[in-house]
Amino acid sequence: MTFIGEAPYEGKEFATFEEAYNYYNSYAKKWALESARKQPISQEIISQVFVCNKAGRKRLSDKRECGKLVNRRPDTRVDCPARMKIKLTSSKTWIVTKFEGEHPTHLLSSPDKVWNHYSHRQRHRSKTCKRIIQNLSEEGMAPSTTARVYNVVSKSFHDEYITAQQCIDHIRTIRKNNIGNECISIIKNFQDRKEIDLEFYFSIELDQSGTMRSVFWADGRSRSSYLSFGDVVVFDVTYKTNYLSLTFAPFTGVNHHRQSILFGCALLADEQEDTFIWLFTQWLKCMHGVAPKTIITDQDAQTGGAIKQVFPNTTHHFCSWHIGRHIAEQQLPMKAQYGDEISTYFDKWYRASTIHPCEERWKILKKKFNIDENVDSWLTRMYRLRAH
Known part of the structure; x- marks a missing residue:
């Protein structure tokens, strides 16, 4: 733990709650929210206690109280009494009513490790840092190359430490938000297509939070072509899209002029068996329940498992x-x-x-x-x- 600036004292006044928090955080470089007393009607916080993250002790679980063995992380809280209590005044300012600055029950963190504490990992939340991470991601540094993103961002901020995991989390948040925004645009576009083409079919798979995972679509021409030339279908997942990191998976075939024709397309969240089962089920529903006689794919176990379940009577060949x-x-x-x-x-x-x-x-x-x-x-x- 490091100490910056003047120590708090009883009677010290702050204009806002955030100012009090930032001051104590800068001073102690370690804090945790212990308690807050609220008015019963307005639910407005009128007092707050900031404590060391080693304050109090971990409560034993019911299983341990019953004598059962429980694997748990080592206890880090050792009843540290260090704290600063603030109270909202009638003039809507905050005043320190109690301060205890000693940490007698544990050793303080060294300066090179203080950045690992939650309250000091702040730099990655700044607009500047988020903008750098987002720009690097948009330039092609996908989550798989996050180490490169982390190296660039860390060199841009010398005063505070930024972890690779923070970069990963922000890139994932960006991707999830982008998928959510794109999902609205996709649905609107498909609805417009359906007004023009009554045979247009689309389906979207959502996760538990309601965010789009995968999407499948096929127009009327593809559905009609399949009924004539769908004896053999080629399914390929070797295509990638960089923007949303989703796999592009088309269903293709060959017509009587030996021309490639499209039987439908999909964007997939991953290449797991459950995802392929969802896709093949939607594709079969789209094609009036008519399964292909033969399907050609890559030599992939996940795809093969899904084909066995959804197309049990279809011959499965590997692409030469x-x-x-x-x-x-x-x-x-x-x-x-x-x-x-x-x-x-x-x-x-x-x-x-x-x-x-x-x-x-x-x-x-x-x-x-x-x-x-x-x-x-x-x-x-x-x-x-x-x-x-």
């Missing part, structure tokens, strides 16, 4: 482009483990056009390089998923 990318990523690890010769045998197995040669070449590959099917590896997983 994604498989080729995964193979390219695994070339060096395979050569490091099995030698350079593995590439030739693997390529012959991978390019088998029918089931029988595929199974025969796997036996040769397994025997040649002593591959154990019971050991989980990329190769054995590829074999187990060969039906896709």
Whole structure:
């Protein structure tokens, strides 16, 4: 704990409650709200006590009183008597009625750690700091690169310490507020579209607080095209949007002219199985309950689990482009483990056009390089998923 300026004393007067709080906070560099007495009619605070965060003691829970073992954090409160009490006067100013400045029950914090106390983590709440964090985020520094945001912001303020978690929390707040604002614009736009296109369909998933998580939409042309060309559907979630950090997921197909056609689009909050289940359910409802005969996706377990639940009779295949990318990523690890010769045998197995040669070449590959099917590896997983 550090002490700044003149110590409080009984009779010292402040113009506002905030002035009294800021003064004591600057003086003690540690405070907690202990009690407030209010008038019964107006509910206006007429007295306040600011105390050390080690004042009082933690109350035992009912479980511990019953003799049960309870895992809890170590007690930090040690009945510290340090406090400043203020009272509202008839002239609407605040006056110190009691002050105790000694901390006899514990050691004081060192200057380099005092910034960790809640009441001194104030800089990140300033408009200037919030504006810097927001500008950096809008320039492309998403929550995944918060360490870079934190480094820039910390160097901008030398007088007070700013933590990385504070930057993360503010970026998340910005994102949540932006999604809330965008949700209103999206609904308005979709309502306008529905007036022009009576077959336009959209659905929005909300979280517990009412904020938009995911959104799905499809116009009348997409719904009509699906009924004619929806035997095979490609679902891809490799697209990203930087502004709201939502995954863009289109449903596509091919028409009789071998042209790509769109069957619907979605913006997803995450790529978890529950989110995919919600999306596939909405898409199936949009397409009059007609499930595709075949769906092609990336090799993703979350997507696969959702497809099994929503489209149990649909054949699920992996996209050859994604498989080729995964193979390219695994070339060096395979050569490091099995030698350079593995590439030739693997390529012959991978390019088998029918089931029988595929199974025969796997036996040769397994025997040649002593591959154990019971050991989980990329190769054995590829074999187990060969039906896709």
